[in-house]
Amino acid sequence: MEGGLTLTLTAGCSKWDIRQKVWDYIEKNNLADFPRPVHHRIPNFKGAAQACERLKGLQEFQGATNVKINPDTPQKNARFLTLEARKTLLVPTPRLRSGLFNKITPPPGATKEVLRICATSQGVRNYSVPLGLDAAVQVDLIVVGSVAVSEKGWRIGKGEGFADMEYAMMVAMGAVTDQTIVVTVVHDCQVLDIPEELLGDHDLTVDYILTPTRVIKTDCARPKPTGIIWSKISHEMMEKIPILKKLWDKERRLGKDVTLKDEPDSSVKSTNHTSPSPHTNGEARPPPVPPKPADHKDSAAVYIGDIPSTTRVSELKSILRSRDAFPLQLTWQGAQRRAFLNYSDPAHAQVVLEKLEGLNIGGHPVRVEMARGQRNRGGLGEEQSM
Known part of the structure; x- marks a missing residue:
């Protein structure tokens, strides 16, 4: 495929195998900017700002009022373009420690230079306000980062599950519907064939892929997550993400099955x-x-x-x-x-x-x-x- 990754996925490959191949390829071919190495990150690829520019051409972006964008570096220009278009920019609360959304509120009369600052982590610290669970927010469009994505819309993140979790939490809040558009911004080499059997019910799919050279409409038929799958949530995760406790209690009161995965708090x-x-002189040693x-x-x-x-x-x-x-x-x-x-x-x-x-x-x-x-x-x- 045009601009595709020049590697072959072996039968039975895992999500982690694909992540590793993409990270290694990007590093080997010097396709990344700071921060490096890209391993265990959403890669900040060369041409990210150019790929983000393609967001302006999407009718769904032009008609959107509230746009949620992930905090990673390669999506920085997408955050700036959202603010420049005078749309409401929502970013995830860092590691979801104190909530789900922060709303970026630029100062009155902000210049482009100030808006660019607002689009960075400094902007989250200095120009944002948290939104609670009771905030009546309707998200029109979401921009997420990816490590790998297929033209069919299958997406693989860096493995921590935050994008999937955030979407599921937005469903639980009533902030998204099945009409909410999901866009990812990646390097051309990150677009490759991903076996559908690797996807679970909790995995977020995408509707558009933006690269430095093209716009891909996936026409993804696979349904997006319909809410939080509590059986995949551990007690440890509940401790790290307090907002999960509130959503768990809310859904418990509604009579939903909120049984957690059987994992102790201290895992x-x-x-x-x-x-x-012990010294083994190169011989195989028993575990x-x-x-x-x-x-x-x-x-x-x-x-x-x-x-x-x-x-x-x-x-x-x-x-x-x-x-x-x-x-x-x-x-x-x-x-x-x-x-x-x-x-x-x-x-x-x-x-x-x-x-x-x-x-x-x-x-x-x-x-x-x-x-x-x-x-x-x-x-x-x-x-x-x-």
């Missing part, structure tokens, strides 16, 4: 020690015995080793979410460059092991296997040492 147990890993989770006598653990030393636990958790590998407890041993994913039974751990096959972090392959001493009920016998 990460850190056991960092400074003792070095260490995992810490035993309390109150789970039949529990099992998946071992992840050879994790790059620069990896943060938040990055690992993001990767696990992207592969639907949600542990009952994550034990992080960063000094030893390893982690354990604890599950309630060996069968569940075996399923996760298959989901994490071929895992790499930051371009570096990692070791993923059943932890030593775990019972495997998948036909490999009892008490196998790996």
